[in-house]
Amino acid sequence: MENILKKVLVFDGAMGTLLQEKGLTPGACPELMNKEEPKKVREVHKAYVDAGADVVTTNTFGGNRIKLSEYGLENEVAEINQRGVEVAKGINDGKYFVAGSVGPTGRFLEPLGDMTFDEAYDVFKEQINALAKGGADFIIFETFHDLGEVRAGLLAAKDVCSLPVICSLTYDGGRTLTGVTPRSAAIILESLGADAIGANCSGGPEELYPVIEEITRTTSLPVIVEPNAGLPEMKEGKVYYPLDPQLFIEKMVPFFNLGMNIFGSCCGSSPLHTKNLKQKIKNITILARNVERRSTLASREQVIFLGEDTLPKIIGERINPTARKKIAQGLKEGNYGIIQEEGAIQVEAGADLLDVNVGTPGIDEKETMSKVINLLQQNISIPLVIDSTNHLVLENALKNYQGKALVNSINGEQESLNKILPLVKRYGAGVIALVLDENGIPETAQERKKIAHKICKSCEDYGISKKDIYIDCLALTIGTDDNSAKETLETIKLVKQNLGVNTILGVSNVSHGLPSRSKINSAFLAMAIASGLDVAIINPLDKNMLTSLEAASFLAGRDPKGNNYIKKNSLEVKEVEINASIPSLELV
Amino acid sequence: MENILKKVLVFDGAMGTLLQEKGLTPGACPELMNKEEPKKVREVHKAYVDAGADVVTTNTFGGNRIKLSEYGLENEVAEINQRGVEVAKGINDGKYFVAGSVGPTGRFLEPLGDMTFDEAYDVFKEQINALAKGGADFIIFETFHDLGEVRAGLLAAKDVCSLPVICSLTYDGGRTLTGVTPRSAAIILESLGADAIGANCSGGPEELYPVIEEITRTTSLPVIVEPNAGLPEMKEGKVYYPLDPQLFIEKMVPFFNLGMNIFGSCCGSSPLHTKNLKQKIKNITILARNVERRSTLASREQVIFLGEDTLPKIIGERINPTARKKIAQGLKEGNYGIIQEEGAIQVEAGADLLDVNVGTPGIDEKETMSKVINLLQQNISIPLVIDSTNHLVLENALKNYQGKALVNSINGEQESLNKILPLVKRYGAGVIALVLDENGIPETAQERKKIAHKICKSCEDYGISKKDIYIDCLALTIGTDDNSAKETLETIKLVKQNLGVNTILGVSNVSHGLPSRSKINSAFLAMAIASGLDVAIINPLDKNMLTSLEAASFLAGRDPKGNNYIKKNSLEVKEVEINASIPSLELV
Ligand SMILES: [Zn+2]
Ligand SMILES: [Zn+2]
Ligand SMILES: [Zn+2]
Structure with missing residues (x-):
């Protein structure tokens, strides 16, 4: 089934304008026509099939419970969507695909709005269930402004059916209305299991070109573009789209060189646009796209790429109530301003990611974590690291976090693996795994590598990619054991050489109980980077650490040309x- | 032959007092008696042989040209010494050894006095030649205050004959009169090929005990002790030694537990002391001594021990006219005060060794180097690194330097090896070898290791121990090649793992041409120490470097318990x- 989306496909174009031409009253519910005037809907579909569309999109864009409730149709979701698919099938010889269209609810998820993840999830689940039942060949999320919403939808689609899922957002000036970048969307949606990713609607082909270019560089999934017929203008009181079929095709040509394979049109287009597109595409060759598969983490706005030719990344460790009274106090009093401030100064200082730990006595960790995650994802641009070992806390936080998070942490204990890895997989996160197990922390690097190996096997069993594994090689204080730093460095080397996963370290543990800790920490960081460290959990306000990281990265060949x-x-x-x-x- | 000195041996005792009893006039030349009254000399020897001495020492202590010239006997050196041996041989059954005694000239070598190395060398050569011709079983340098003098004598002995050589200095309060420590003496004399090392004369057994203890801990060579019969007092206008044979033996007992094997007595002793010593020793077991064979470098006062459980060592790089105008100026103008000051501030800052480079246009490098070496060895306590690639400069400097120097440097070119390695061997130095050859500097660590391997083979051919090889793994700037630091670090690892020699690096080259060099240098130093660096050539005034070295050493397990x-x-x-x-x- 999945291979469908790897073919070159031409999607149909606008639906609403054509239905209006067929008598849809302004202000009426377009999706109700699937039930009440299926012939007219089918005529539109037939026009696109006749024009050569490989895919027709069902007339179900507004077919979710929230949208339909605006017309008092909230109980018609199943029928409207199921009929929407049925009416699109079996035209002519039927040799085309039917994409079950899913549009936004018109409400925003927390923290932007007040809809919860679970609410959105349920709404999409209901609609997609009906689309699948109707026999759609795949699901397409179209014209979404918000990543949080499409994310809930995608998870619902994956739970409800096994159909391939396309996720297409709409962009304005390079970002969605809610600030999501194409790069973040690509990474986050891919990590959640989308089968194709792209953009539609918007100001037309020219406005979408840089967005799609970015997406093709970021994901190796099939990419879709369905632009409007140009940026709409008002002419004589009517919306007018400037790109006629000929002009539209001219503007579409640059996309053919991006190694993408799914093309269509959106508002302002007609079957003639589709026909031209289909004819043009016959004569082109789709180039192979060679996207380097790197480890990534992402917020709604920023993607962090890891790799041996990039700087090791910094996780700011300061949002942690353990031994930090100020943070503990803020969490207890619900004074989250302190937390936000602590986040902001770490970003300012150079953190690439922020660790968020709210585990302190006297608070509801699950609720507090979600609140803090929501606060930070709204106000801080860098990706977050969700720091808890409680799977309930993690699950709730992962639902609410709209990025590709890093989970901190699991370890080699079977219970930890069984409870948390399914969450990591489901929510498309990365995971930090400590090299310890039921028997504690092994002294030697070889023993630690064995645990890391076991963890990697477990991750594989759960379908988690090596690129999403971050082995914490465990820094212990050299105050009590002269060899502890050496074993940690050796563990990093062994894990890098033998397992091919990312390595991570809470660096400052190495100096626990010793004077002038910053001196030890910064030397250790340089040594760890020489051994292959990919991510350092540090206090980014310690300038010695940043200096050490900058210089050591250059020396280790991880800062090309310095x-x-x-x-x-x-x-x-x-x-x-x-x-x-x-x-x-x-x-x- | 050499095995003689590994046996338990009892030496004879005082000679002068016994000759006086037999009629030697105060103020007369004792050694002249070998020629003029050989019977009396032989009687003294016989008394010791009868007492059970395994070794009798020839009456040639003052038999060098300089001493004999005080009596106008400068042309009698050959005869006096040759007869001195002959008269000591063949007493009773002749089953004992004859040690050819060599004492100091009474003059001091440069820089303490005005005697040159070559003068001293020639004086000793003449005397030892005669002792060997006379048939001595080995040579003993006795009662030397100065390391420079005994060093010249030892080299002469090694050139003149193949007899084993014992070097025994005399100490006062733990050092010789000229400030030499027992530890330095042991290291330096062993490196020059001495076959046994020890101390004699002095304030008696109790004063020599800590000296000998230090020597037994430092060298694995046989150790000799011949104390006076206590600290001399004046009684009724006569010199009186407080330890009678019985008391003397009691004070000698502690030495028997040091794993040493050669015992005798000196001033104030008599054949009865020897007899008691011989009887006591019959009943003791000489313990095996287990001296760890470390790499060492030494000045007359200080020994630097290298090893994986000790801190990496710092060579101060600042005495170098290349790109340092102040130094170049000082050398040209003969203003060596600047050089001395530059040495002193580096010692103060924490340097373990000082590099001395005087290569600048417009000066006589050979002469200047010797002057500077002499100035520094008189005023600076730490060992010196003689930095020149000219073998004539090196030879002259090595003659004059009374420590165990480090030669900086050779490389893999055959000419460099052939010219300089014989000097390294002869003067008991360590040698820095750059991993480059006729074809320049190889890019890869593997190629560099090959050159290092070739150098090590060459050193082996010349009889130079692995412990005296310091492979400079070559830091090159990362400003022009992102991989250069990585290759250098890999070279250190390969050399340490495969060749078992010391590694050294001119650290700051890595940042040539880059801003904020200290940041790069200090991170690189930490990384190099993690890779196994033993010696860093740095600017010790750069506090970042010392901080990095201190912290990295702790982390690398080279600063036990921190x-x-x-x-x-x-x-x-x-x-x-x-x-x-x-x-x-x-x-x-
Ligand atoms: Zn549109
Ligand atoms: Zn004496
Ligand atoms: Zn004596």
């Missing part, structure tokens, strides 16, 4: 050299 | 933590 290092340091030369007395022979 | 780190940092906690804003969660 671009980052030189950018950060070219203005600081004088200041530093005064501090260091005589930093190089040349200057004396 | 003793050094904690000592250096326990007082600095507050200051540092203010700088680092928030160095650890606990403190906020």
